[in-house]
Amino acid sequence: MPEDATKSQHHIVGGGIAGLSAAVFLCRDAGVHGEDICIYEQLGIVGGSLDGAGDAETGYLVRGGRMFEEHFACTFDLLEGIPLTSDPAKSAKDDIFEFNRMVPGSSNCRLIRGGKPAEDRYDLTLGAQDIVDLNRLLLYPETGLGAQRIDDWFQPTFFDSNFWLMWSTVFSFQPWHSLVEMRRYLRRFIHLFPGFTRITGILRTRYNQYDSMIAPILTWLQARGVRIETDKCVTDVTIEGTRQDRRVTSLTLDDHKTVEVGLDDGVYLTLGSMTDGSVLGSADRAPLLNEQVAGGWSLWRKLASQYEGFGKPEVFCGDTGKTGWNSFTVTMDGPDFFEFMEDFTNNRTGTGGLVTFADSGWTLSIVLFHQPHFRGQKHGTYTFWGYGLRGDRKGDFVKKPMWEATGLEIIEELCGHLRLAGDQRKWFESAKIVPCRMPYITSQFMPRQEGDRPDVRPHGARNFAVIGQYCELPRDCVFTVEYSVRSARTAVASLTGRVTPPPPVARTDLDPRVLIRASRVLLGI
Known part of the structure; x- marks a missing residue:
């Protein structure tokens, strides 16, 4: 642990929400100057799995969305100090709660x-x-x-x-x-x-999660001089010392540049990514399966093979047939489909959440977002998202696995399940459909046992920590923003000694009133 973390250099591998959160905690709570923090991101944009991109001409895209609830203490602590770029008097946290008061969610057609x-x-x-x-x-x-x-x-x-x-x-x-x-x-x-x-x-963000969370965090960090290097993949990490006392001495980038790490510097490693290897398709082309292991997994494999205490990445990334599914984002030029779904579901657009087709071979689900879902979304356009949990199975109207389906075939399957007539199907004639194959999207859910995930602070680690979805945090749940943010705060607290550790995970399961209400639900009374 450095004697004075404010005089150290801090290297963050991965520009997802875990890495960005670590940078915020270092600046805001540990007193580190922004220019002493560098984030290395292998993609051309930060944000990781919290994305939102595209335009009305080519089609908007979100690969998925994480849900929130009131007990995400670390996430809301993070967002409370991040002002909106559009209204600096309001925090990103305030905006989430204000939006959910304005557009409360309650499904009438789950x-x-x-x-x-x-x-x-x-x-x-x-x-x-x-x-x-x-x-x-x-x-x-x-x-x-x-x-x-x-x-x-x-x-x-x-x-x-x-x-x-x-x-x-x-x-x-x-x-x-x-x-x-x-x-x-x-x-x-x-x-x-x-x-x-x-x-x-369940709480939702006003816009897609890049616009609602990542963009304001990025603006906040840049205003403080944090260096963010995109298109920079860390391919190797050199660790010296014994298992009882070891430290990172250098990082190797994909351009063969070596970054030296000093005695008092800190290193935060994001290992693995649930959206690594994502491949986009189009209306007339199915996304191909990307068998090439991407940077986050390659680095984890290398570290686990060389050093103790880094877990077993193969447990999570070794079988893409069990960890992948396809999502799709649809951009439409008019409100006809949305008006139909409002009548069909008895939910105003943006209030119903996930709608699942119970008899779908693909286990198809869709969400009609509150509009607009993208900042600057073209007036008169509408976007919705869907996915197939069982993309390995044949469709009911398109007789092929969803993994092999084009965007138009996905819409054909959707129309079949809604029993849309020929004139109703014309609503999609000008739609932009962007399917996306994600081979590792549920990899963090694969069966595991003790030691398969590294600790946030591996044994003997003097100046490095592991953050993100694949480290071990007792009681908390992966596939949530809270898990990544909690890991970042845990890491910064441990390495700097200048940040309070995160509060314990909320234990509503110990509240007798909660247990009674849950029992009544399960019993149907």
Whole structure:
């Protein structure tokens, strides 16, 4: 640990929300000068998985979206100090809560079955044994679960329930994913059970998450002189010393440049990325599967093979057939489809959240965003997003896996499930459709056991820490912005000694009132 972190250089590998958060905490809380912080990002733009790009002519794009809830303490602490670029008197945190008061979310049509809102859309359809198994999992010690899969715990009928359909599509769980992570989610979000079938209690950003979060953070950092080097991939990290006392001495970039790291400097390593290897398609072209392992995974593999305490990346990135799915973003020139969906779902645009087609082979879901969803979005254009949780299976109207489907074929499948007539399908004739294949999008959910994920501060690490989705944080849940931000604050607190550690993860699962309400939901009373 440096004697004075404010006089040190701080090197952040990865410009996703974890890396950007680390830079904010260093500046805001540890007193580090911005010019003494450098972020290395392999892509041409920072933001990582919180993206939002494109235009009305080529089509807007979001690969996905993370949801928020009121107990994301680290995230809201971060955003409370970040002013909006459009209104410096208002923080990014204030904007999220203001938007959700203005556009409260509550779904009237969570499930569609047979071309119409499912009659049992508010029924979890759980059997007695399913309820017993859920409660048993809530009470079972995490350390005793090991690397079990979800389908090792539950009966086959559980996966036919509405509970599982809604749970899996909201959080992107598969039966072969980690039982430990399923347990963490159950305990972490049990207070949301009363609104589960309507997706209430979930907070959303006003615009896409790049415009609502990343852009104002980037403006804040740049105003303080933080150096952000895009198109710079860190390909190697040299660590010297023993396992009991070791430090990073240099970083190697993909242009063969070496960055020396001093005795009192700090290094923050983002290892792995759930959106690495993303490939875009088009209306008439399916996105190809990118088998090439991208920079974040290559660096993690190299470190894990050379040094102890860096976990096992292959556990997470070794089977893209189980960690990938396809999403798609649609840009339309008129409101006709949105007006149809408002009547169909009985939800004003932007208030209903995820709509899932229960009888879809692809397990297809869509979200109609509050408009505009992009700052500067062309007036008169409308955007929505969707994904297929089971892109490996054949469609019901397009007889091929979603992974092989073009944008137009995805729209054909969507129209089939909505039972749209020929004149209604013409709404999509001028639409811009951008499908996206993400081979690692649920990689952090793969079954794991102790030691598969590195600690934020690996054993003996004097001047380096691991941040992002693939380090170990007790009790918290991956696939959330909160996990990445919490990892960054934990790392900065540990390395500098000048920042308070993050508050404990909220334990609503210990509140008797929460448990009673959750039990009533599961029992359907």
